[in-house]
Amino acid sequence: MSKNYIVGFPRIGEQRELKRVLEEFWAKKCSFENVQNVASKLKKRHWEYQRDAGIDFISSNDFSLYDNMLDTSLMLGAIPKRFANLKNEELYFAMARGNASTVAMEMTKWFNTNYHYIVPELSKEDNYSLNASKIVDEYNEAKSLGIKTKINIIGPITYLGLSKRADGGDVYEFWGKIVPIYEELLKTISTLDDDVIVQIDEPIFVKEPDMKMLSLIKPTYDRLAAVSPNIKIAVVTYFEHSCEATKILVHTPIWALGLDFLNGDENLQSLEIIAKSDKKLIAGVVDGRNIWRCDIAKTITLLENISKVVTKENILISSSCSLLHSPFALKYEEEMSSEIKEWLSFALEKLDEISLISKLFFDGKSSLDEAQKEALKSNEKANEDRKNSPLIHDKAVQERVKNRALLQREGDAKERLKLQREILGYSDLVTTTIGSFPQTPEIRKARSDFKGAFISKDEYEKEIKKYIDECVAFQEECGLEILVHGEPERNDMVEYFGEQLKGYGFSQNGWVQSYGSRCVKPPFIYGDISRPKSMTVEWITYAQSKTKHIMKGMLTGPVTILNWSFVRDDMPRGEVSKQIAVALSDEIDDLQKAGIKIIQVDEAAFKEGYPLRSEKIKVYEAWATRDFKIAVSSAKKETQIHTHMCYSEFNDIINTIEDMDADVISIETARSGNELLKIFKKVGYTKEVGPGVYDIHSPRVPSVEEIVKQIELLLEVLPKEQLWINPDCGLKTRKWEEVKPSLKNMVEAVKIVRKKL
Numbered sequence: 001m002s003k004n005y006i007v008g009f010p011r012i013g014e015q016r017e018l019k020r021v022l023e024e025f026w027a028k029k030c031s032f033e034n035v036q037n038v039a040s041k042l043k044k045r046h047w048e049y050q051r052d053a054g055i056d057f058i059s060s061n062d063f064s065l066y067d068n069m070l071d072t073s074l075m076l077g078a079i080p081k082r083f084a085n086l087k088n089e090e091l092y093f094a095m096a097r098g099n100a101s102t103v104a105m106e107m108t109k110w111f112n113t114n115y116h117y118i119v120p121e122l123s124k125e126d127n128y129s130l131n132a133s134k135i136v137d138e139y140n141e142a143k144s145l146g147i148k149t150k151i152n153i154i155g156p157i158t159y160l161g162l163s164k165r166a167d168g169g170d171v172y173e174f175w176g177k178i179v180p181i182y183e184e185l186l187k188t189i190s191t192l193d194d195d196v197i198v199q200i201d202e203p204i205f206v207k208e209p210d211m212k213m214l215s216l217i218k219p220t221y222d223r224l225a226a227v228s229p230n231i232k233i234a235v236v237t238y239f240e241h242s243c244e245a246t247k248i249l250v251h252t253p254i255w256a257l258g259l260d261f262l263n264g265d266e267n268l269q270s271l272e273i274i275a276k277s278d279k280k281l282i283a284g285v286v287d288g289r290n291i292w293r294c295d296i297a298k299t300i301t302l303l304e305n306i307s308k309v310v311t312k313e314n315i316l317i318s319s320s321c322s323l324l325h326s327p328f329a330l331k332y333e334e335e336m337s338s339e340i341k342e343w344l345s346f347a348l349e350k351l352d353e354i355s356l357i358s359k360l361f362f363d364g365k366s367s368l369d370e371a372q373k374e375a376l377k378s379n380e381k382a383n384e385d386r387k388n389s390p391l392i393h394d395k396a397v398q399e400r401v402k403n404r405a406l407l408q409r410e411g412d413a414k415e416r417l418k419l420q421r422e423i424l425g426y427s428d429l430v431t432t433t434i435g436s437f438p439q440t441p442e443i444r445k446a447r448s449d450f451k452g453a454f455i456s457k458d459e460y461e462k463e464i465k466k467y468i469d470e471c472v473a474f475q476e477e478c479g480l481e482i483l484v485h486g487e488p489e490r491n492d493m494v495e496y497f498g499e500q501l502k503g504y505g506f507s508q509n510g511w512v513q514s515y516g517s518r519c520v521k522p523p524f525i526y527g528d529i530s531r532p533k534s535m536t537v538e539w540i541t542y543a544q545s546k547t548k549h550i551m552k553g554m555l556t557g558p559v560t561i562l563n564w565s566f567v568r569d570d571m572p573r574g575e576v577s578k579q580i581a582v583a584l585s586d587e588i589d590d591l592q593k594a595g596i597k598i599i600q601v602d603e604a605a606f607k608e609g610y611p612l613r614s615e616k617i618k619v620y621e622a623w624a625t626r627d628f629k630i631a632v633s634s635a636k637k638e639t640q641i642h643t644h645m646c647y648s649e650f651n652d653i654i655n656t657i658e659d660m661d662a663d664v665i666s667i668e669t670a671r672s673g674n675e676l677l678k679i680f681k682k683v684g685y686t687k688e689v690g691p692g693v694y695d696i697h698s699p700r701v702p703s704v705e706e707i708v709k710q711i712e713l714l715l716e717v718l719p720k721e722q723l724w725i726n727p728d729c730g731l732k733t734r735k736w737e738e739v740k741p742s743l744k745n746m747v748e749a750v751k752i753v754r755k756k757l
């Protein structure tokens with residue numbers, strides 16, 4: 001009688017087949033029919049994997065050629081005017097990626113994940129109408145293979161809550177326009193079969209709820225659940241608790257509620273009202289966005305506790321969210337140590353876990369066949385081994401980190417900056433860059449050839465040195481004042497450090513979709529973190545030896561390293577981050593001892609680590625700030641600490657930024673004017689700031705006049721003594737042909753402004 005459920009499945013393909021065919025299609029190397037063929041094959045394979053693993057509730061419409069929010073916009077006919085002359089796949093991919101004459105729709109992060117969705121653009125003039133073909137086709141596609149699916153759709157409240165309006169008005173005003181289309185959709189779905197389950201994703205319910213949003217829940221689900229007696233609606237939330245929404249949903253005629261019990265303990269408090277309502281509970285108990293093998297014994301205990309309140313018959317055992325957020329399968333990992341591999345579970349392995357857990361929970365141990373008994377034993381053993389493995393536990397690290405109280409840097413910022421300015425001797429409106437310079441095909445090749453042992457260490461180092469030499473020469477010629485080495489040795493700002501830290505692991509094929517055809521392969525932290533030897537000193541000191549200018553040292557900060565990795569689940573995130581911070585503080589000390597006078601500690605992902613719920617923000621801010629400060633605590637007064645953050649919205653976090661106590665912060669502002677910078681003035685920010693003066697995300701070369709104007713705008717907000725002049729972010733994605741004239745213009749612009757002052 002076991003009943004288990006998968007919220008959604010990855011679609012990029014175990015060998016990233018979808019990525020490959022899409023990119024070929026975009027490069028006009030294959031037809032759209034090829035894309036559709038690959039898509040069909042993938043869907044079939046994914047359904048079969050789930051069926052063969054013994055999953056009862058498998059989804060259709062969880063597949064997408066680009067993004068399922070984009071699919072929802074097309075389902076609703078919410079197509080911005082500028083795409084009006086396009087059709088079919090041309091329309092679809094133009095909305096996602098733009099074309100020669102039309103800019104793409106905006107893209108942003110899906111809650112606190114690294115998945116990006118296409119932001120719906122709503123406008124008063126638009127008329128919406130239903131296009132259900134993708135949903136209908138996918139359902140029938142599965143049905144023709146003998147697989148009856150539940151249909152996944154994104155809920156109307158989440159859809160609206162994540163959209164934006166051209167006129168900046170309240171998005172929920174469109175409720176009256178789109179709910180009838182959802183009703184029509186359900187009517188269409190009701191004709192597909194005698195009975196159909198529709199999973200409606202409403203992750204917006206886990207965010208800090210607002211009154212308006214809450215007030216829409218009952219009318220929405222009263223209406224949707226009334227459309228047809230042969231449709232059962234499951235409203236699913238994930239990534240946090242959704243207690244407020246649950247209180248309302250239990251009073252609507254929906255069939256089931258999906259809750260995440262791993263990332264929202266508070267959901268346990270909803271059990272009582274769910275039990276009273278007699279709704280099904282889709283219990284998210286296997287982590288859908290981590291890579292660790294589930295601890296089945298622990299999961300069974302959790303389920304037993306749940307079933308003390310909600311009767312077993314009403315429980316479905318589920319992944320905590322769509323498996324979209326975990327890598328596909330372990331079978332391609334050939335290089336990983338077998339010991340570590342035993343501790344991991346990717347999407348395919350998670351299917352087996354969920355299937356086994358439900359068998360065990362509903363039918364008892366005696367119902368397991370031999371293979372299942374073996375699987376259970378192996379799970380127990382793996383979890384036991386992991387707990388006790390010497391690979392994980394490093395007493396020396398633990399002791400050191402435990403005793404590491406927060407060390408405040410010497411002196412206050414004002415005093416430090418005065419001293420630093422004397423020593424470093426830079427002028428007002430000093431120019432610099434954020435760290436990386438263009439990653440050329442040659443440099444990528446050198447790195448990968450060295451990794452694959454096709455070239456010797458000597459040959460590799462020669463290439464890197466050549467790059468650094470040229471990079472330094474260009475910066476000198478261009479007239480930049482504080483130089484960087486260009487980061488040619490780094491593949492990625494987290495991976496580079498992960499590879500050199502003990503306690504970090506890597507996969508060969510652990511790809512997770514980030515957006516469209518783009519995937520990332522985050523490294524994973526499995527054990528206590530330490531730094532066997534210095535990680536950046538060699539290249540930075542080499543670069544410094546090539547110039548009389550000051551060379552900035554370049555590190556990735558502890559919070560960003562953490563947020564862009566899969567993190568061990570046997571220790572609080574704040575503890576892991578503290579270990580990274582202690583390791584980085586040693587690195588900073590080494591750099592300083594090697595004569596490096598300015599060190600930048602990038603915290604590009606500081607903001608994206610923020611919890612979804614305000615009550616949890618304080619805790620995050622406390623350890624994130626503490627760990628940044630621990631990392632830089634080894635810096636002497638005269639060593640200038642910079643940080644860089646890749647965004648401009650600082651209003652909510654300005655006090656935290658201030659508290660991080662970096663001497664200089666560079667941020668992104670080029671795209672948003674200086675409006676957002678005003679907060680620095682408002683709070684009386686005393687440290688120095690480098691607001692990006694041009695947008696590096698576009699290949700466009702900004703003119704001298706334009707940059708002069710931008711600097712003058714900045715000067716209206718902050719005094720010249722406080723301002724640094726730099727681009728928005730690192731230059732690694734740009735080409736030298738774009739970077740050279742842009743930076744020359746930037747330096748030229750500073751000269752002009754200085755003269756005027």
Ligand code: GLN
Nearest residue numbers: 434435436604646730731
């Ligand atoms: N120092 C890094 C670089 O320039 C920073 C990148 C980032 O902020 N994402 O590439």
Ligand code: ZN
Nearest residue numbers: 645646729730
């Ligand atoms: Zn950046």
